[in-house]
Amino acid sequence: MKQRQQTGAGPEQMDRGKVLDVLFVQGTRFFAWMVLLIILAVLFALGKGALPALEKFGPGFLTSSSWNPVTEDFGALVSIYGTLVTSIIAMLIGVPVSFGIALFITELCPVWLKRPVGIAIELLAAIPSIIYGMWGLFIFAPLFADHVEPWLNSRFAGVPLLGSLLTGPPMGIGMATAGIILAIMIIPFMTAVMRDMFEVVPDVLKESAYGIGATTWEVVRRVVLPYTRAGVIGGIMLGLGRAMGETMAVTFVIGNTNRIHASLLMPGNTISSSLANEFTEAVGEIYTSSLIALGLILFFITFIVLALSRLLLHHLSRQEGLRT
Amino acid sequence: MSVVMDTARFQRRKYLNIMVLCLSVLMTMFGLFWLVWLLWTLFSQGLPYVNSTLFFKATPPPGGTGGLANGIVGSLVLTVTGVLIGAPTGVLAGTYLSEFSRKSKIAPVIRFVNDILLSAPSIIIGVFVYEIVVVPMGHFSGWAGALALAMIALPVIVRTTEDMLRLVPDNMREAAAALGAPRWKVTTAIIYRAARSGILTGVLLAVARISGETAPLLFTALNNQFWSSSLNQPMANLPVVIFQFAMSPYDDWQHLAWAGALLITLAVLGLNIVARIILKTPKMRK
Numbered sequence: 001m002k003q004r005q006q007t008g009a010g011p012e013q014m015d016r017g018k019v020l021d022v023l024f025v026q027g028t029r030f031f032a033w034m035v036l037l038i039i040l041a042v043l044f045a046l047g048k049g050a051l052p053a054l055e056k057f058g059p060g061f062l063t064s065s066s067w068n069p070v071t072e073d074f075g076a077l078v079s080i081y082g083t084l085v086t087s088i089i090a091m092l093i094g095v096p097v098s099f100g101i102a103l104f105i106t107e108l109c110p111v112w113l114k115r116p117v118g119i120a121i122e123l124l125a126a127i128p129s130i131i132y133g134m135w136g137l138f139i140f141a142p143l144f145a146d147h148v149e150p151w152l153n154s155r156f157a158g159v160p161l162l163g164s165l166l167t168g169p170p171m172g173i174g175m176a177t178a179g180i181i182l183a184i185m186i187i188p189f190m191t192a193v194m195r196d197m198f199e200v201v202p203d204v205l206k207e208s209a210y211g212i213g214a215t216t217w218e219v220v221r222r223v224v225l226p227y228t229r230a231g232v233i234g235g236i237m238l239g240l241g242r243a244m245g246e247t248m249a250v251t252f253v254i255g256n257t258n259r260i261h262a263s264l265l266m267p268g269n270t271i272s273s274s275l276a277n278e279f280t281e282a283v284g285e286i287y288t289s290s291l292i293a294l295g296l297i298l299f300f301i302t303f304i305v306l307a308l309s310r311l312l313l314h315h316l317s318r319q320e321g322l323r324t
Numbered sequence: 325m326s327v328v329m330d331t332a333r334f335q336r337r338k339y340l341n342i343m344v345l346c347l348s349v350l351m352t353m354f355g356l357f358w359l360v361w362l363l364w365t366l367f368s369q370g371l372p373y374v375n376s377t378l379f380f381k382a383t384p385p386p387g388g389t390g391g392l393a394n395g396i397v398g399s400l401v402l403t404v405t406g407v408l409i410g411a412p413t414g415v416l417a418g419t420y421l422s423e424f425s426r427k428s429k430i431a432p433v434i435r436f437v438n439d440i441l442l443s444a445p446s447i448i449i450g451v452f453v454y455e456i457v458v459v460p461m462g463h464f465s466g467w468a469g470a471l472a473l474a475m476i477a478l479p480v481i482v483r484t485t486e487d488m489l490r491l492v493p494d495n496m497r498e499a500a501a502a503l504g505a506p507r508w509k510v511t512t513a514i515i516y517r518a519a520r521s522g523i524l525t526g527v528l529l530a531v532a533r534i535s536g537e538t539a540p541l542l543f544t545a546l547n548n549q550f551w552s553s554s555l556n557q558p559m560a561n562l563p564v565v566i567f568q569f570a571m572s573p574y575d576d577w578q579h580l581a582w583a584g585a586l587l588i589t590l591a592v593l594g595l596n597i598v599a600r601i602i603l604k605t606p607k608m609r610k
Binding site: 033097122130 | 341451532
């Protein structure tokens with residue numbers, strides 16, 4: 001009692017402080033739990049919505065390529081195929097480009113240029129996906145159809161394997177176009193991670209390699225890359241997760257047909273573009289439920305990829321939130 | 325030991341190095357090339373149609389004259405409502421992760437899940453909100469749209485808040501505690517104040533992120549041809565208007581879509597740049 005009076009705080013004030021303290025701490029804890037609850041609720045709601053379709057089609061839903069609203073016969077294969085193929089194209093283009101940009105910014109770039117180039121690349125990530133879609137459909141696709149696809153056709157006709165992949169009617173829209181636009185969209189995310197990784201390599205390691213006469217490329221190849229391997233793979237996985245879930249840009253340019261074509265120049269479908277195109281128009285329980293089942297599949301695939309990415313990036317500096 | 329150099333080998337290494345470095349410069353130019361092309365397209369296609377009608381008239385029927393006023397207002401309402409829901413939630417959750425979770429075993433899990441949500445496909449959020457809000461209500465509504473946007477803003481704000489609060493030196497917490505301040509007061513009066521610009525940056529980036537989002541609004545707020553002042557009704561919003569008008573066969577609709585695309589991009593890029601400036605200023609003062 002005596003001590004309390006000396007500090008100037010009466011017992012009532014102390015008690016009120018304690019109550020407020022508990023309220024405040026528990027309040028923040030409640031909101032932190034919300035994050036966890038949201039992901040569980042998403043899983044639960046999607047599972048519940050997908051149940052009628054999954055009950056009707058069983059595991060065959062994953063391997064069936066039919067998508068017929070009239071006979072109510074649905075399967076996810078075409079959409080899964082489209083999601084994977086467009087993402088693979090995006091990775092094939094995006095990974096080397098992101099690596100090159102990260103290399104340029106960390107090893108080559110004069111100091112005064114670092115920030116402007118870094119910000120410009122990051123702004124690519126800020127542009128809304130619908131803008132990429134419009135630009136892709138109205139500007140990029142016609143140019144692609146007029147200049148690139150005829151060239152591909154003349155160059156690869158008759159070549160085994162590549163011939164069937166890279167020839168087709170020059171329509172502009174299709175899986176290849178979607179993949180290229182996805183590549184541009186995920187470059188900033190992968191570049192940011194790789195750049196952060198390259199920058200944490202201790203200078204001593206690099207300097208000792210330079211000291212024994214290594215060239216810049218040898219330093220990157222033999223010192224920087226081995227040192228940052230896990231993080232670079234994590235960054236690539238992050239890009240992959242982004243590419244698979246991207247919706248609006250793909251919806252504009254993929255062509256939206258439910259057929260699997262050998263050619264990459266042909267239109268197709270991805271899980272997210274099917275959802276964007278058909279969800280509001282779907283009539284009947286099974287149709288809607290099949291679309292939600294597609295969403296559930298996308299949720300699982302991206303969750304696994306992004307979880308792996310986060311595990312690999314675990315020890316990274318925690319600045320990711322600033323890049324959205 | 326002879327010091328004779330293997331000239332051929334040295335030349336090969338040198339050329340390989342030069343080649344890789346040139347490639348890296350090319351890749352950077354390749355990346356920047358798209359940004360320039362995108363922005364140039366937006367300005368050349370959109371700027372001719374930016375005029376006062378755009379801001380003051382509602383979306384027209386095909387062939388009629390009109391603007392995007394209902395879409396612009398709707399987007400503002402949805403974004404502001406979304407942030408009003410998402411920001412307090414996110415800041416408090418971030419506070420828990422940074423300040424009160426030292427002994428907690430669940431905190432790393434929450435952090436992990438939050439990082440996944442940060443990159444999760446936004447269309448899934450749209451389907452989720454459709455299931456839990458639109459279906460029970462029986463119709464599309466502005467509330468559903470705002471909620472979907474809030475859920476996309478949330479992980480961004482949680483993450484930046486936690487990062488920014490962690491930057492506040494422990495000395496300040498200890499000094500405040502030594503004066504007898506309870507933890508809630510330490511947090512609200514000292515820590516928040518010290519991290520204010522950082523938290524604000526996070527909120528601004530979240531606003532930038534959600535103001536261009538289209539996918540989650542397709543099945544939640546839907547769209548509205550007319551003025552919609554009630555969040556209980558389907559609500560016009562710029563991204564979905566752009567989507568519908570761009571995909572339409574009418575020229576004037578497509579022109580409006582380009583003008584809208586320019587507006588939204590300028591707003592988002594502007595927010596991003598302002599956020600960066602706010603974050604940089606206090607650091608430079610130090």
